[in-house]
Amino acid sequence: MLGRITIDSLSPATPSRRFPTKAIVGERVTVSADIFRDGHDLLGARVRWRHVGREGKGRWSTAPMEDRGNDRWEAVISPTQIGRHEIVVEAWRDRFATWRHDVEIKAGISHDDVELELEEGARILEALAAGVGAGDRRRVLDAAAGLRRTSCSVHVRLNAGLDDRVARLVATVPDADLTEAPPLPLWVDRPRALFGAWYELFPRSEGGFDGAAKRLRAVADMGFDIVYLPPIHPIGVTERKGPNNTLGAGPDDPGSPWAIGSAEGGHTAIAPELGTIEDFRRFCGEARDLGLEVALDYALQCSPDHPWVREHPEWFWRRPDGSIRYAENPPKKYQDIYPINFWPESDADRQGLWSACRDVLDHWIDQGIRIFRVDNPHTKPMTFWAWLIERLQRDHPDVILLSEAFTRPKVMAKLAEVGFSQSYTYFTWRNEPWEMRDYVNELAYGPTAAYMRPNFWPNTPDILSGPLRHGPAAAFRMRFMLAATLVPSYGIYSGYELYENEPASDTNEEYLHSEKYEIRRRDWARPDSLAPFIATVNDIRRRHPALQWLKNVRFHGSSNDRFLVWSRGHRDEGDLVLVVVNFDPHSAQETVLELDLGAIGLPWQGPYTAFDELTGDAFAWDGPNPYVRLDPWEGQVAHVLALG
């Protein structure tokens, strides 16, 4: 049975309406719905929401909804606690407002005609008084009495009953035709799920955990928030890959960290060449002391030497000759890796496998890890992730999972829908200003924005793409600036600051001598390192709250289409940043900006200041069309301007 009032098209909701949308604590979440009833009566509506944790359900908070036109009602809520929430939209007939609306029109025509209405109004107020707080009840009853006072004129009595404060009091009493919509689930994360700078490094290239710990100071000085480590587990020896993904590794070849598992252990063990679990704990402690959080890789696959292969052959695919199938994506072959069969025939086997996968995460959570970068989640069932993440976050609502799903758009979005906190994106392959603008608008305001948070990576150990391939230093600055200032979360893989950019081949977007198969020693002290530039940009990100949100980006015009121009924030919110990037790393370009000043709170007439956070220069601008020139050969790829 439907309620009397229609409450439709609720937002925020995911496409399937089966999973929570996402926010962070303190985020302003707009809740809206189509709300209407038969006839012409006026309605009231509100949002109720509460935290729903393992320990029980929190107290309801409420916010009144307002009709924004065309029967669309809206309220803004701002959750303060991490974890699961439920949001309920409810609506009712506002009997007093309806009465008041009608009687005001009628009284405007003839006072004689409204005597009976005054009695009806009094009865409505008396009925609603019970729903008003005890402190205000007397005021409502007095208004009812005022409507009835026979010694007064209709005019005086109407004014007594039509007290605005009384109307507001009784309007919030969900009295007649109360209808509530099914609850909307909302997942609230800690702020790091939205805003953070990631730095990926291979500890073995620094000599293991102890050596890597020595790099942490430099990483912290560059202003990163998260240090992400590729798998730190023992690496298989069977079919181990040599340099450049070749078969037949030599005795000194370290193998791919993603070929997880050896006689030394599997996903819960530490590779001996990196150190011990104590070394790992010390590394994490030093990171923490520097304000860095450590993220681990969660790669659900096994080398042929992983203990699971022996203990649980039922978790793998067996071929007609009895061998176990290795990973393939024809014509590519990964002989050093066995994929896991996440859907073994027996339910008991599936439960055993899925629980074992969860135990791995629990193990590292027990070690204090709360952020995981998940390898190739699109090759495991959505159902598995839905199951895993729901259970994981029920116990540990501070866990953040980054989905490495460089896959088809709908698969990427679905992984976000079933629970991943963040997702790698197609940023790496968006190289034109217009396509970058469209893509960021889609991410910030498109249908996935309620549940998918982007994390922009100019490079990864697997991906050397676009203008970085053979590109000049300016290309590295430019792509870094885009990633760091278009969206709140981004990351780079170490070596980026040294402009590493030799591709595996013209058709292979991986690196030559990829660190996945070799130990790389780097000269971190190189004088031309991008590190100071990175430090400056990360500092700007931390000082400007406008750069810490996704849904505040607005693109502006440029007379030269090699530029991308966007603002974040709004002057009325106290922070407004304008970024101007020259997409051409090879030549100086100039442009006249076409700023939508009204939309960001600046006057169309009169001067304002543009303070360049990169150089310290302050420009006095006037009007929407300032001139900009950026010359990559002078190190200028962008302006990051605080406007005010």
Next chain:
Amino acid sequence: MLGRITIDSLSPATPSRRFPTKAIVGERVTVSADIFRDGHDLLGARVRWRHVGREGKGRWSTAPMEDRGNDRWEAVISPTQIGRHEIVVEAWRDRFATWRHDVEIKAGISHDDVELELEEGARILEALAAGVGAGDRRRVLDAAAGLRRTSCSVHVRLNAGLDDRVARLVATVPDADLTEAPPLPLWVDRPRALFGAWYELFPRSEGGFDGAAKRLRAVADMGFDIVYLPPIHPIGVTERKGPNNTLGAGPDDPGSPWAIGSAEGGHTAIAPELGTIEDFRRFCGEARDLGLEVALDYALQCSPDHPWVREHPEWFWRRPDGSIRYAENPPKKYQDIYPINFWPESDADRQGLWSACRDVLDHWIDQGIRIFRVDNPHTKPMTFWAWLIERLQRDHPDVILLSEAFTRPKVMAKLAEVGFSQSYTYFTWRNEPWEMRDYVNELAYGPTAAYMRPNFWPNTPDILSGPLRHGPAAAFRMRFMLAATLVPSYGIYSGYELYENEPASDTNEEYLHSEKYEIRRRDWARPDSLAPFIATVNDIRRRHPALQWLKNVRFHGSSNDRFLVWSRGHRDEGDLVLVVVNFDPHSAQETVLELDLGAIGLPWQGPYTAFDELTGDAFAWDGPNPYVRLDPWEGQVAHVLALG
């Protein structure tokens, strides 16, 4: 528990996903969904659908779905039976296609490497053979044997197994990871729910049913399909309205037919001044003989004299002085009408009322009526309509309900969603070519198109609007042409053909001397009557299947923005009609058309014929830019051109 395969964003579906979408028998319904699975395996998918009637569930039909790109799968189904249907989308892993895809790539690299794969392929075929029809099973098993035949080369064996026909046979076996989406409900109507021309007349103005029966021949000759009668029930005497909605009717004033009920009876009785039930039956019989179907008005409200007021005072609102509240929409008052309280406090009263409302329809259905025009449905609860229509159509799937909901857009759409077969629209207030184009595109292709069918009325007894007010005869031709050829269902109210257009006042869009309150005698024999023009257009509608569908309209450009230009159909479908209308009824206009020839199946180069169905002229056109001139003073407001 979710299935292994994701099946999302199913279409067609209504916004709330709680009510059926709509089609007519023979309509091509595109069923689509996002379908994907983890990993790279190839999928198969199909639609299953069946009729679900009172008498039980029909047999499943199936149609294979195809991937149209970006993981969107699609199939077209065409139901052949009226009534409720359910549609199930299901998907599975196509094990053989996946195997074949991989082995073909591998075999392209090295034949030695695929020996084991051939055995795997044989096993897959053997497993799938059980799901193939008995007649084809041998062929599948032979292919499996071929893959194993050790005396042949890998090349020969591959070809044996990679038989396309075998691949197609086993591809349809829902074998691995079978996942089915929740069923989509679809309501299938008879064709009249989509295509029909309505003519509204007041039988009392023709002297009752016997007199009105004499008009039927003329209505049939004009080519109408449906004769719609305002309420035919006894009219109340208490507070009866006089001419022009005045209070204090004289003894000869007939009253508004919408003030239903008197001592002679209520919604199931016949107004004595119209005749008897036998006269009504005879009228219906004569209509039927002329190919006309009679539609009645379903107006759920009562005059103060309606038997329900005495028998069921609990169905009305009582005021503090004990009186019953009459209808008001301040400052308008309808003292001759009591609205019904559709949500009385007691559940038993509600059930009693709703059942009584249903009994009214059942009564007229027993009299052979199957089409109802429902008065002001937006003032009754959506829940009531959902309840009523579901039950009604379960027993009588041939019933058609037209919603008279001249209300807000979301309320209009929701009434369609909960079950109304057709809806009045905002056509009457769309007077510019650009807004008409946008509106028709919205109706045909927008979010409501899956469940809301428009019915365009240039006028009604309540509405004399736009260019018809004080407009010349050309305005009547023009608005008629738009209604009759933009969408498949339309209607006019009698008097339109005589250009009646005196408004009640400059601010009131009703008629002066509205037939709602007075008996109108008309000179049907007037030589300038629009009847022959109407007959011509209705004949064109019947001869051209393209004019009988909604979702085949396409707008074309015009150098002069006073024109609207659109086509219906496609040359490949065997029928293609182009309509060109001059929106200016006061002056001749000329234009150069900008036809999208490719989109309608005509060549960009070379001649084609445009045969004017109104005049019999044939034009030899060449290319996308023919010249058109239409002079309303010569009676030319439109071309209706058969293109070929």
